[in-house]
């Protein structure tokens with residue numbers, strides 16, 4: 084499972100949890116403006132916007148999971164298993180295969196508005212990166228500080244939804260997830276008065292009872308409700324420290340601990356990493372399951388006019404601050 088979210092204070096923040104049982108060799112990867120992407124259905128993407136995000140690099144190619152470009156546009160891919168549907172290439176369309184979608188959008192678009200326009204001629208194709216690598220079945224959240232959309236390519240066609248909560252998890256399709264929020268419209272951050280019955284004396288005996296009924300399990304529908312509630316009610320100061328800290332708290336509400344989501348004998352899904360990118364400043368913050376300290380990579384400290392990928396291995400192992 085995975086969860087993505089946006090958050091706005093003085094700057095705009097975009098990030099996700101990546102929940103899975105294995106790592107593909109995740110790294111923070113900066114693609115500078117002159118790295119050339121050879122597109123599978125022909126043509127090249129060169130002289131594009133620079134981008135930073137989490138990826139694994141195979142054959143010198145950045146296979147991004149989530150990334151943000153130098154203009155402040157972000158995109159993340161999350162599992163959409165059983166619903167994602169990709170097509171064969173066709174004439175007169177932009178034939179972009181699944182793993183090219185993130186660089187194609189971030190390379191060309193500065194805003195969600197431009198991304199929406201670009202998506203109009205998209206045909207998302209089913210060409211794998213390599214034969215032995217099973218194709219990811221994903222849907223995507225695309226956001227900037229003004230707008231947020233969800234992209235889902237299903238057998239019934241391609242859908243682009245407005246995403247007013249700025250949140251994405253996994254199945255079911257996004258319109259179901261949004262409709263399901265109606266079932267939780269009674270949730271509140273303050274305690275309710277008794278509306279059960281005038282004839283009974285019922286009192287709130289604890290703080291936080293306005294949120295009773297907020298789902299606590301790890302299913303994608305429950306995580307969608309929980310993180311939406313937390314995000315929509317989140318308050319923080321607007322400094323970088325306060326904003327980033329709050330963002331990690333928002334995604335912390337859907338963190339997956341080893342042992343709680345069993346996939347098979349000795350196989351568990353965990354939150355491998357959590358990311359938070361300041362899209363205005365191009366700084367990618369992250370922590371990992373084994374290292375709660377937040378690490379940061381700033382794209383603007385690199386030569387963004389280069390041609391070669393710049394990769395940072397994830398900082399692993401807990402970093403204790405020893406006070407005595």
Ligand SMILES: C[C@H](CCC(=O)NCCS(=O)(=O)O)[C@H]1CC[C@H]2[C@@H]3[C@H](O)C[C@@H]4C[C@H](O)CC[C@]4(C)[C@H]3C[C@H](O)[C@]12C
Pocket residue numbers: 084085101102103107139146147148160161162163164181182211212216217218219220221253254303
């Ligand atoms: C496993 C990741 C999604 C995590 C997630 O959503 N988990 C939810 C589990 S569940 O549905 O709720 O069961 C996805 C997100 C991005 C994916 C990667 C990116 O799409 C880039 C390439 C794409 C290639 O097709 C496959 C390898 C790959 C390197 C992908 C591996 C894997 O599928 C990733 C890492």
